[in-house]
Amino acid sequence: MKILFLNGPNLNLLGQREPGVYGTATLADIEKNVRERARELKAEVAFRQSNLEGELVGWIQEAKGKFDVIVLNAAAYTHTSIALRDAIAAVGVPTIEIHLSNVHAREEFRHKSLIAPVCCGQIAGFGPKSYVLAVEASVYVNGRKKQG
Numbered sequence: 619m620k621i622l623f624l625n626g627p628n629l630n631l632l633g634q635r636e637p638g639v640y641g642t643a644t645l646a647d648i649e650k651n652v653r654e655r656a657r658e659l660k661a662e663v664a665f666r667q668s669n670l671e672g673e674l675v676g677w678i679q680e681a682k683g684k685f686d687v688i689v690l691n692a693a694a695y696t697h698t699s700i701a702l703r704d705a706i707a708a709v710g711v712p713t714i715e716i717h718l719s720n721v722h723a724r725e726e727f728r729h730k731s732l733i734a735p736v737c738c739g740q741i742a743g744f745g746p747k748s749y750v751l752a753v754e755a756s757v758y759v760n761g762r763k764k765q766g
């Protein structure tokens with residue numbers, strides 16, 4: 619099975635700024651952990667980051683027929699982007715929403731996710747471990763899809 623990890627704006631800064639909120643691991647460190655767990659579970663992974671909403675939309679559209687599951691940390695676009703929500707709904711590839719922080723325990727504007735209603739689930743609040751848990755959730759979602 620193939621999993622597409624997509625990371626939204628400013629996540630390229632992980633480990634360099636605001637370690638109190640987002641920890642000290644870089645996105646490259648997180649990708650390494652994801653690849654290790656994926657290897658154990660015999661899953662293939664593509665791992666991308668963009669600061670551009672349109673680029674994320676394009677990657678979601680291209681995922682159809684190429685990836686079994688999308689794991690999306692849409693970062694701030696989680697709370698604003700109807701374009702990402704429409705792309706997820708249009709493409710129909712099962713999508714898991716993830717966050718490093720517990721968005722529900724933070725500012726009120728982070729409590730609302732525009733993408734949550736079109737995702738099959740959400741993992742939030744476990745720091746870099748949210749990404750590793752998302753590999754496991756992807757394998758589960760893919761198995762469930764095959765069972766029908």
Ligand code: CA2
Binds near residue numbers: 627691695696717
């Ligand atoms: O907790 C998460 O994973 C978030 O998606 C992170 C977003 C935030 O807007 C969401 O509400 C929750 C922010 C990503 C920005 O990452 C930074 C990393 C280092 C320094 C500054 C920002």
